[in-house]
Amino acid sequence: MTAVPELRFVSVLVRDGDGWGVRRHDPAAPLLTAFDYAATRGDGAFEAMHVFDGAANKPGRHLERMARSLHNLQIVGPPYAAWRALVDDLVAQWPAGVEGVLKLIISRGQEGGPSDQDPTVYGTLAPIDRLLxxxxxxxxxxxxxxxxxxxxxxxxxxxxxxxxxxxxxxxxxxxxxxxxxxxxxxxxxxxxxxxxxxxxxxxxxxxxxxxxxxxxxxxxxxxxxxxxxxxxxxxxxxxxxxxxxxxxxxxxxxxxxxxxxxxxxxxxxxxxxxxxxxxxxxxxxxxxxxxxxxxx
Structure with a gap:
C-alpha cells in the first residue's frame, strides 16, 4: 500500500428543493466563508472513517454517532440518506490500494444567518498519515x-x-x-x-x-x-x-x-x-x- 499525498477530494451537500444534493468541489478552491461557525466558533460536528479498496469502514456506526452529536448540539442536519450519498460519492473517487480518511463536517452555518436551519455540510477524503x-x-x-x-x-x-x-x-x-x-x-x-x-x-x-x-x-x-x-x-x-x-x-x-x-x-x-x-x-x-x- 502506497500513500499518495496529492490525493484530495471534497464533496458538498447542498439544498436541492426540499432535499439535499451532492456537488463535487475543487479541493484547492475556498469553501467556507469568513463568517461560518466552523471557523469562528468551532460550532458543529464531524466524523472520520477509514476508506480502503472501494469501501468505507462501518459508515452506519459513524452516521449514528453523528446523529447523536447533532442532537446534543441542537443542529438540524441532512437526513441519513443524504449523508450516505455524500460518503458514497467520495468513496467512488478513491483509488484501490490506498488507505484514506473520510471526514464528514457540519457547522451550524453562518453567523447572522438562519444557522440552525441552514448548516454548512461537506466531506473530505485524503490519505491517512503513514505514522498512524x-x-x-x-x-x-x-x-x-x-x-x-x-x-x-x-x-x-x-x-x-x-x-x-x-x-x-x-x-x-x-x-x-x-x-x-x-x-x-x-x-x-x-x-x-x-x-x-x-x-x-x-x-x-x-x-x-x-x-x-x-x-x-x-x-x-x-x-x-x-x-x-x-x-x-x-x-x-x-x-x-x-x-x-x-x-x-x-x-x-x-x-x-x-x-x-x-x-x-x-x-x-x-x-x-x-x-x-x-x-x-x-x-x-x-x-x-x-x-x-x-x-x-
Whole structure:
C-alpha cells in the first residue's frame, strides 16, 4: 500500500428543493466563508472513517454517532440518506490500494444567518498519515493527562457536550502536543477523581483474563465506533466485552492494553507513563482483524 499525498477530494451537500444534493468541489478552491461557525466558533460536528479498496469502514456506526452529536448540539442536519450519498460519492473517487480518511463536517452555518436551519455540510477524503499506519504495527507509548474534573461532571452538565464529537479539537490537539513533548505517541485522559477515560481521538481497551474491558460513556467520553465494532464480535472469539470504571493502575495491571480509533485502528500500548505494559500479541492480532482495517 502506497500513500499518495496529492490525493484530495471534497464533496458538498447542498439544498436541492426540499432535499439535499451532492456537488463535487475543487479541493484547492475556498469553501467556507469568513463568517461560518466552523471557523469562528468551532460550532458543529464531524466524523472520520477509514476508506480502503472501494469501501468505507462501518459508515452506519459513524452516521449514528453523528446523529447523536447533532442532537446534543441542537443542529438540524441532512437526513441519513443524504449523508450516505455524500460518503458514497467520495468513496467512488478513491483509488484501490490506498488507505484514506473520510471526514464528514457540519457547522451550524453562518453567523447572522438562519444557522440552525441552514448548516454548512461537506466531506473530505485524503490519505491517512503513514505514522498512524506504522503505529498499528509497532504499538504506541502513552502518557496520562487530567481533564481537571470528576468523571460524572459531563453527564450531569449537558452544556459540556459529553459524548459529542464536536469540531473544536483545540484541547485534544494540545494534549497530543504535550504527549509528543514528553516523548510519547498518545494520551489517556483521566478524571480529577482518578478514573481512566479516553484518548484525544481514541478509545482505551484492556484485557483481564478472558474479559475485554472499556470505560463507560456515562463518564461523558465519546462512544468509540471501532470499540463498538470489536465488542459486537468479541464474544464469538472467547472474549467477554465489559464496560466498567477503572483507574490508571487497573489499566496498567492488565494483560494487554490498546488504543482504538477509526483511522489508526488498533494499536497496542507499549508503555503507560513510562512503565512497560504487558503485551498480548495474539489478542492484538485478533482485535485488528475485528476492526476491519487492513492488517499491519
Amino acid at each position: 499506519i506504522e503505529q498499528r504495527r509497532t504499538g504506541i507509548d502513552v502518557v496520562t493527562l487530567t481533564i481537571g474534573y470528576d468523571a460524572d461532571v459531563r453527564e450531569q452538565s449537558p452544556w459540556l457536550l459529553g459524548s459529542t464529537k464536536y469540531l473544536s479539537y483545540a484541547v485534544n490537539m494540545a494534549a497530543k502536543r504535550e504527549a509528543a513533548r514528553r516523548g510519547a505517541d498518545d494520551v489517556l485522559f483521566t478524571s480529577a477523581d482518578g478514573q481512566a477515560l479516553e484518548g484525544p481521538s481514541a478509545t482505551i481497551l484492556w484485557q483481564v483474563g478472558n474479559e475485554l474491558r472499556t470505560t463507560s460513556s456515562h463518564t461523558g467520553i465519546l462512544r468509540g465506533t471501532t470499540q463498538e465494532e470489536i465488542f459486537a464480535k468479541a464474544g464469538a472469539h472467547g472474549l467477554a466485552p465489559i464496560v466498567t470504571a477503572a483507574t490508571v493502575e487497573d489499566v496498567a495491571a492488565a494483560d494487554g492494553v490498546w488504543m482504538t480509533s477509526s483511522t489508526r485502528g488498533v494499536a497496542a500500548v507499549r508503555t503507560l507513563d513510562g512503565r512497560p505494559v504487558r503485551q498480548a500479541p495474539q489478542t492484538t492480532a485478533l482485535l485488528q482483524r475485528l476492526s476491519g482495517l487492513p492488517l499491519p
